Amino acid sequence: MSELTREHLREVLRLFIATQPGEHPVPFNRLSTGSLNLLVFALLMYIAELKGDHSVIFAMEEPEIALPPHAQRRLVDFAVRHMGQTIVTSHSPYVIERFEPDHIVVLDRDTAGALTSSTVVLPDDFKAKQYRARQRQFAEAVLARAVVVVEGATEADVMPAVADVLEQDPSVDYVHPDLAGVTFFDAEGDSSVPKYAPVFKVLGKPVYGIHDDPVRAFTDDVAAKTADFTRYKVIPYGGVEDLLTQEIAPAVLRRFLVSVAQRPDYPTKCGSLRDGMDEQAVRKLAWDVLKGRKGDGYGALLIATCTSRAELPDSFAEFLLQVDRDLRPPTDAPGAGASTDAAGVGDEPDGY
Incomplete structure (x- = not known):
C-alpha cells in the first residue's frame, strides 16, 4: 500500500527508451521530435489494433514533421492499410505520393483569407x-x-x-x-x-x-x-543544345569549356578547347560537349558560368x-499571394 497519488506517480515515473543503434536508455521526453512523433504514432496504432482493423478514423496534421522520407512512406502506408479511413494534411511530396489522385484534395487560401x-x-x-x-x-x-x-x-x-x-x-x-x-x-x-x-x-x-x-x-x-x-x-x-550555344556568348562558352575540361566525365571524344579557335568552332565544341553529356547536368553547369x-x-x-x-500580386493586394496545402484521404479498397 502507498499513499502516493496519481499526480505523485506522474512526477516520479519516467519512461526510458533506447533508440537504435544506441544502447543507452534515455527519458522519452528527451528523444528527438521525429522519435516522439513515431512513439505517439505507435501508441495510436496499438489502440487501433485493440479496436480492430478498419474500425478507426485516423487524422493527423503534418505527419512528416522531423521524419525521413522512408519513415513518412511507411507511416502513411501502414495507416491507410489498417485504418477505416486516413485523413492527413501535408506539405510533403513523400506523403502525398502515397495517395491516388482521387484521394487528394488541394487546399488553398487567398489573400483575403478565404479557404x-x-x-x-x-x-x-x-x-x-x-x-x-x-x-x-x-x-x-x-x-x-x-x-x-x-x-x-x-x-x-x-x-x-x-x-x-x-x-x-x-x-x-x-x-x-x-x-x-x-x-x-x-x-x-x-x-x-x-x-x-x-x-x-x-x-x-x-x-x-x-x-x-x-x-x-x-x-x-x-x-x-x-x-x-x-x-x-x-x-x-x-x-x-542549339538554344544554349546560339544565345550564350562565345566568351561564356569558353569559360564553360575550360571549367568542365578537368571533370572525370568530360566527353574526351569531343576534343577540347584550343588557342585560336574561332567563334563558330567554340560554339560547335560546346554543342558537342552538351550533346555528349545530355542529361548529366552539363546544361546547368553552363548556366552557372554566367554571371x-x-x-x-x-x-x-x-x-x-x-x-x-x-x-506578382497587384499593388493594391492586401497580401503577398496564397498558400497551398494538400490533404490526402485514404479509404478502404472499396472506397468511401
Whole structure:
C-alpha cells in the first residue's frame, strides 16, 4: 500500500527508451521530435489494433514533421492499410505520393483569407501510368503555387539555374521560383508538354509551358490543350543544345569549356578547347560537349558560368521574368499571394 497519488506517480515515473543503434536508455521526453512523433504514432496504432482493423478514423496534421522520407512512406502506408479511413494534411511530396489522385484534395487560401479546395482530376485521355511514372513530380506540383512544364531533364536542370543567376544579379528585380512557390515539371518530350496544361489548370494553378520546335506537328487534340496554359512559348530551335550555344556568348562558352575540361566525365571524344579557335568552332565544341553529356547536368553547369542577366540565354531568361511578373500580386493586394496545402484521404479498397 502507498499513499502516493496519481499526480505523485506522474512526477516520479519516467519512461526510458533506447533508440537504435544506441544502447543507452534515455527519458522519452528527451528523444528527438521525429522519435516522439513515431512513439505517439505507435501508441495510436496499438489502440487501433485493440479496436480492430478498419474500425478507426485516423487524422493527423503534418505527419512528416522531423521524419525521413522512408519513415513518412511507411507511416502513411501502414495507416491507410489498417485504418477505416486516413485523413492527413501535408506539405510533403513523400506523403502525398502515397495517395491516388482521387484521394487528394488541394487546399488553398487567398489573400483575403478565404479557404477553397479542388480535387485532382486527370483527363479522360490521360493514362494512369503517366501519373504513376511521375508521381513525386505530381505531388510537388500539387503543393506549388504555379507550375512550369518543360520538355526534358536538361530543361528541368537549366531553368532553375537560370533563376539562380537572375536572383543574384542586383540589376534585376526578380523573385526566385523557390520563394514564389513555382515548380518545374519534366514532361519528358515536347509533344507531352501540352498534355499537362489541363491537369494543372483544373487545380486552379497558373500553368506555363515551354518547349522547342517539335519534330512532328501536334495533332489537333494536343494543340487544343495549349489553350489551357497561362503562358505558352515555342522556342525556335531544334533542341536545347542549339538554344544554349546560339544565345550564350562565345566568351561564356569558353569559360564553360575550360571549367568542365578537368571533370572525370568530360566527353574526351569531343576534343577540347584550343588557342585560336574561332567563334563558330567554340560554339560547335560546346554543342558537342552538351550533346555528349545530355542529361548529366552539363546544361546547368553552363548556366552557372554566367554571371549576369546579360550572359544568360534570352529565351529562358525572358520567359522566367514574364512568369515572375505574372505572379506578382497587384499593388493594391492586401497580401503577398496564397498558400497551398494538400490533404490526402485514404479509404478502404472499396472506397468511401
